[in-house]
Amino acid sequence: QVHLQESGPGLVKPSETLSLNCFVSGGSMSGHYWNWVRQSPGKGLEWIGFVHDSGTTSYKSSLKSRVTISVDRSNNSFSLRLTSVTAADTARYYCARDQGPGYGYSLDIWGQGTMVVVSS
Amino acid sequence: EIVLTQSPGTLSLSPGERATLSCRASQSVSARYLAWYQQKPGQAPRLLIYDTSRRATGIPDRFSGGGSGTDFTLTISRLEAEDFAVYHCQQYLSSPWTFGQGTRVEI
Numbered sequence: 001q002v003h004l005q006e007s008g009p010g011l012v013k014p015s016e017t018l019s020l021n022c023f024v025s026g027g028s029m030s031g032h033y034w035n036w037v038r039q040s041p042g043k044g045l046e047w048i049g050f051v052h053d054s055g056t057t058s059y060k061s062s063l064k065s066r067v068t069i070s071v072d073r074s075n076n077s078f079s080l081r082l083t084s085v086t087a088a089d090t091a092r093y094y095c096a097r098d099q100g101p102g103y104g105y106s107l108d109i110w111g112q113g114t115m116v117v118v119s120s
Numbered sequence: 121e122i123v124l125t126q127s128p129g130t131l132s133l134s135p136g137e138r139a140t141l142s143c144r145a146s147q148s149v150s151a152r153y154l155a156w157y158q159q160k161p162g163q164a165p166r167l168l169i170y171d172t173s174r175r176a177t178g179i180p181d182r183f184s185g186g187g188s189g190t191d192f193t194l195t196i197s198r199l200e201a202e203d204f205a206v207y208h209c210q211q212y213l214s215s216p217w218t219f220g221q222g223t224r225v226e227i
Contacts, residue, residue, distance in 0.1 A: 035217075037165075044208065044219055044220065044221040044222045045157075045165065045208055045210075045222075047210075047216055047217040047218065049216075058216070059216075060216045094164055094165070098212075104152075104212050104213065105170070105212060106155035106167055106170035106171070107155070107157075107165075107167060108167045110164040110165055112163075112164055113164050
């Protein structure tokens with residue numbers, strides 16, 4: 001049973017960089033796309049981007065200039081880096097796996113999410 | 121990007137009633153690329169339906185999905201207490217993946 005667990009600081013100062021990690025346990029990362037999704041308080045879900053285990057990435061256009069998602073196969077994890085954060089980036093951040101195999105599948109496994117607040 | 125619009129925003133029903141939720145896409149989404157998720161307060165989303173009509177593992181058969189082109193529906197045939205939650209649709213036809221704004225099903 002694959003399990004995802006997010007980790008990272010819960011508080012980030014404005015203009016700084018948000019860094020989160022998602023550890024994958026119980027299975028291989030091979031062949032899947034690994035996603036980050038966020039949810040601002042009281043709002044809907046917003047897809048941020050994904051990384052394939054090969055390293056291929058895709059990002060939401062409006063975040064593309066600030067986002068990097070990378071995979072660390074040796075540690076069975078993937079990470080999110082979001083630069084120059086503002087209060088608008090305050091949200092619960094989820095990591096999620098697509099069903100696979102290949103491109104264009106729904107997200108069948110989700111982490112529990114981690115809340116990140118941007119505040120000085 | 122493909123915009124998904126869900127309606128209604130809130131659905132007020134009683135246990136045992138039928139719930140019909142709508143998800144409309146700004147452009148055609150193949151039936152292969154539409155999913156529904158359930159989210160309860162304080163919890164992560166859970167995959168209910170994928171590829172428009174396929175139930176995810178462990179999802180009871182009172183949940184069903186349908187539709188094609190730009191119009192999709194999630195139906196809960198007989199609401200149970202545990203079904204009161206927020207439901208999100210998502211397309212994964214073309215990047216960026218997008219979600220609807222959600223429909224809250226409340227008592």
